[in-house]
Amino acid sequence: MKVAVVGASGYTGGELLRILLGHPEVEVTQATSDAMAGKPVSRAHPNLRKATSLVFSPRSALRPADATMLATPHGGSLPLVPGLLEVGGIVVDLSADYRLKDPALYREYYRFDHPNPELLAESVLGLPELHREKIRTARLIAVPGCIATAATLAIHPLAKSGTIDPKRVVVDAKSGSSASGQDPGRAGSHAERSGVMRAYAPTGHRHTAEIEQETGTHVALSCHAVEAVRGVLTTVHAFSARPVDEKELWRTYRAAYGNEPFVRLVHEADGIHREPEPKILAGTNYCDLGFAVDPHAERIVALAAIDNLGKGAAGNAVQCLNVRAGFPETAGLGFLGLHPV
Amino acid sequence: MTECPECAASVENSDKVLGEVFPCRDCGTELEVAATEPFSVQPAPREAEDWGE
Numbered sequence: 001m002k003v004a005v006v007g008a009s010g011y012t013g014g015e016l017l018r019i020l021l022g023h024p025e026v027e028v029t030q031a032t033s034d035a036m037a038g039k040p041v042s043r044a045h046p047n048l049r050k051a052t053s054l055v056f057s058p059r060s061a062l063r064p065a066d067a068t069m070l071a072t073p074h075g076g077s078l079p080l081v082p083g084l085l086e087v088g089g090i091v092v093d094l095s096a097d098y099r100l101k102d103p104a105l106y107r108e109y110y111r112f113d114h115p116n117p118e119l120l121a122e123s124v125l126g127l128p129e130l131h132r133e134k135i136r137t138a139r140l141i142a143v144p145g146c147i148a149t150a151a152t153l154a155i156h157p158l159a160k161s162g163t164i165d166p167k168r169v170v171v172d173a174k175s176g177s178s179a180s181g182q183d184p185g186r187a188g189s190h191a192e193r194s195g196v197m198r199a200y201a202p203t204g205h206r207h208t209a210e211i212e213q214e215t216g217t218h219v220a221l222s223c224h225a226v227e228a229v230r231g232v233l234t235t236v237h238a239f240s241a242r243p244v245d246e247k248e249l250w251r252t253y254r255a256a257y258g259n260e261p262f263v264r265l266v267h268e269a270d271g272i273h274r275e276p277e278p279k280i281l282a283g284t285n286y287c288d289l290g291f292a293v294d295p296h297a298e299r300i301v302a303l304a305a306i307d308n309l310g311k312g313a314a315g316n317a318v319q320c321l322n323v324r325a326g327f328p329e330t331a332g333l334g335f336l337g338l339h340p341v
Numbered sequence: 342m343t344e345c346p347e348c349a350a351s352v353e354n355s356d357k358v359l360g361e362v363f364p365c366r367d368c369g370t371e372l373e374v375a376a377t378e379p380f381s382v383q384p385a386p387r388e389a390e391d392w393g394e
Contacts, residue, residue, distance in 0.1 A: 246347070246348065247349045250350070
């Protein structure tokens with residue numbers, strides 16, 4: 001399968017290239033970047049030295065491919081997608097531009113009126129654990145955001161099974177610096193970021209809309225920047241009107257994800273890695289899910305850890321491509337992570 | 342076949358003997374064979390740890 005990556009000089013684009021260059025069924029035919037046009041891909045992504053001789057091309061030189069993966073900034077995919085769909089081929093969009101079904105939410109969360117609302121109805125959210133069958137035939141796959149991915153995977157089984165009160169779900173998210181991209185502005189400078197524990201969005205984070213759309217819950221989301229390059233950890237606080245024990249949570253999550261290749265249940269009785277932890281997931285496509293019951297507060301705690309560039313973006317996008325193309329779902333995604341790291 | 346008393350994962354007998362201690366494959370709880378016929382398990386006694394001190 002011939003695949004082109006648009007916006008390939010960013011962190012997500014680089015992660016896409018890293019995975020796709022090792023994919024047994026994929027040939028990367030083009031990597032576009034207006035900012036780095038004419039320069040070798042390894043100039044932006046030094047880990048890819050000797051892995052490819054690709055040179056960045058300008059977006060205007062984009063050629064048709066079997067699949068085009070858009071690692072564009074939010075807003076960057078809006079004008080591109082209609083033309084790509086017209087040419088044919090699969091479009092996998094990693095931006096936020098086609099994730100939300102309700103056009104009004106783009107005005108509320110992104111401050112623009114969506115120019116192609118008919119495509120919002122057609123696009124399929126790229127989360128195979130929830131939408132695998134629709135992804136198999138989708139023309140346009142919209143990969144969810146990193147925090148939304150982790151929180152949705154943690155909440156969805158609890159909401160679907162009726163275990164929790166859907167009107168009262170709190171999500172506390174911590175994320176590493178690469179989640180804000182290559183150009184995060186002054187907030188991402190070393191002086192500001194080193195040692196950081198900053199609440200950058202105590203309320204109003206954009207991923208709230210995605211989580212609510214996918215789980216049918218009313219979500220209170222707070223987001224924090226922490227001292228890490230990769231990784232997202234979401235801690236979900238949910239409440240039930242009836243007593244719930246951990247055995248029930250095991251059964252609920254096992255029923256939802258027991259056969260999923262990239263979701264692992266982690267709630268162990270012993271050892272130093274008892275609950276999910278993003279650190280060991282760097283470079284992988286895993287989402288580790290954990291949980292606990294707090295009888296004192298009548299609270300259910302659900303934890304989800306991912307690599308924001310992996311299951312939170314590029315890894316998940318390739319998983320969607322595998323599903324769509326009929327490849328083994330794990331193709332190109334076999335990296336198990338590093339420990340210690 | 343029985344289930345883990347902590348997480349309800351299936352636990353197979355597979356020639357385990359009375360008193361044998363083994364970890365649950367899902368939650369890692371150390372389980373002790375309490376009876377072989379019928380097969381049953383219970384959490385094995387363990388030392389408390391000072392997590393959070």
